[in-house]
Amino acid sequence: MAKKGDKTNAVRMIERQKIAYELLHYEIQDAESVDGISVSEKIGYSVEYVYKTLVATSSTNQYYVFVVPVAEELDLKKAAKVVGQKKVEMIPVKELLNITGYVRGGCSPIGMKKLFPTYLDASAESLEFMIVSAGKIGLQLKLSPQDLAKAANAEFVDIV
Template sequence: MAKHNAIQKTNAMRMLDKARTAYEAREYPHKPGEPVDGETVAALLGQDPARVFKTLVTQGAGGGYFVFVVPVAATLDLKKAARAVGEKSVAMIPVARIEPVTGYVRGGCSPVGMKKAFPTVLDATAADGDTIMVSGGRIGLQIQLAPADLLAACGGKLADLCAE
């Protein structure tokens, strides 16, 4: 996949460039201040929603933060998520905490290039195809790359995370 040089680089893109990871950056139209949902993003980019993933940030019972990456149409099963990271429980962090914790805004949170490296788990379905899409680090930007490359970039692992 070729890199998109005309797009303004985000921290996620800089991290992937530094690691020499192949990716394609793709922009989609959005109006500032309007909410964006993943299924709409998938449609705007002509992608199967099962191959477009959202990044969710949680806090464990022990106080640590954990990142989970699941298909946009799926729901994170918090019990499965907790088991995947060895916690008693995890809970979604409040929207107001997303930017201070990750450095990214809601709707533009990428699993790559957060302020700190948090334990990251991708839903096992990520490995079902050649590529997946995740946020590129801002609303209006997605990054398409191989699941193995994303796992390497964020030090992640695969697990069954979605509610049935």
């Protein structure tokens, strides 16, 4: 059960769905240390388990959420193919809060303002657990990939 200060939209949603999870806290020294590799070091887990949440858009102004390993890059061509678009591009960071309700470094694939089509990289599917942002900087969620897919209404695809 999360403490009061840890009750983000993401945490509320997984609790509502009765999904098993663990919260991981880390210290924030500066805004630059919110990249996924730094976060994995701070929480003491290998980068293979830590995933970042990226938001992209298409020419049709549809938004898409992609969850990929922190040490990897989203392949925009594969991502476009998966969503049936000619092209997708990352949204500007300054638009992230307005679109998702989350800030850079604290963007969770669960509990955004709207439910966008969400895709988890296929590399997560065989993991025992994965770690994603819990919806604010300094807080991560550890849960099974299948539970994350359920909570985010996501599917596993090859996108890196």
